[in-house]
Amino acid sequence: MFIESPGRSRQKKPLxxxxxxxxxxxTASLFPGEPLxxxxxxxxxxxxxxxxxxxxxxxxxxxxxxxxxAVYLVAGADKAEAVRAxxxxxLEPKKYPAQLIDRGAEWFLDEAATALM
Numbered sequence: 001m002f003i004e005s006p007g008r009s010r011q012k013k014p015l016x017x018x019x020x021x022x023x024x025x026x027t028a029s030l031f032p033g034e035p036l037x038x039x040x041x042x043x044x045x046x047x048x049x050x051x052x053x054x055x056x057x058x059x060x061x062x063x064x065x066x067x068x069x070a071v072y073l074v075a076g077a078d079k080a081e082a083v084r085a086x087x088x089x090x091l092e093p094k095k096y097p098a099q100l101i102d103r104g105a106e107w108f109l110d111e112a113a114t115a116l117m
Contacts, residue, residue, distance in 0.1 A: 017059075017067035017101065021074045025082040025096040029058035032095055036060055061100055070105035072098070077112040084116040 019027045029047050030037055036045055042060040049056055064070070074083060086098045093100040 014063055014067040016069045016071065017064055018071050018073065019064075019098070019101060019105075021072060021079060021082060021086070021098045023076075023078040023082055025086055025098045027072075027098040027101065028064060029056040030061070030097045030100070032097060034097070037094055037097060037100065040065070064101055070101045072101075072105055072107045072109075074107065074113045075110040077115060079113045080115040083109060083113050087117065 021027050024032055026032065029049060031047070031049060034047065036042075036047065036058075039045070039060045040062045043063055044057060044059055047056050047058050048054075082096070082098065085096050089096060091099055
């Protein structure tokens with residue numbers, strides 16, 4: 001869902017952003033060290049994920065940060081270290097891309113993902 005930005009009738013902002021997170025703390029196919037983590041002007045881009053040997057299309061940080069609400073759904077023991085880092089490590093979105101989205105996001109985590117908290 002999108003809403004109109006006040007004063008910019010052609011620019012729309014996401015109402016809600018639903019994200020997952022990988023074991024390396026990537027989110028929205030924005031992986032650690034990805035130069036696109038600094039792109040606040042673009043909307044979307046093709047990203048090659050070498051660990052999966054595939055191209056992906058992702059929203060860039062601008063629209064993700066503009067969303068009125070953000071929700072993370074994270075499950076699995078393989079995510080426990082990344083969950084700990086996102087919440088407890090110093091803010092380093094280049095290293096932990098899931099930190100990019102405001103920590104005020106709603107997080108839904110299973111017990112395995114929170115094992116190191």
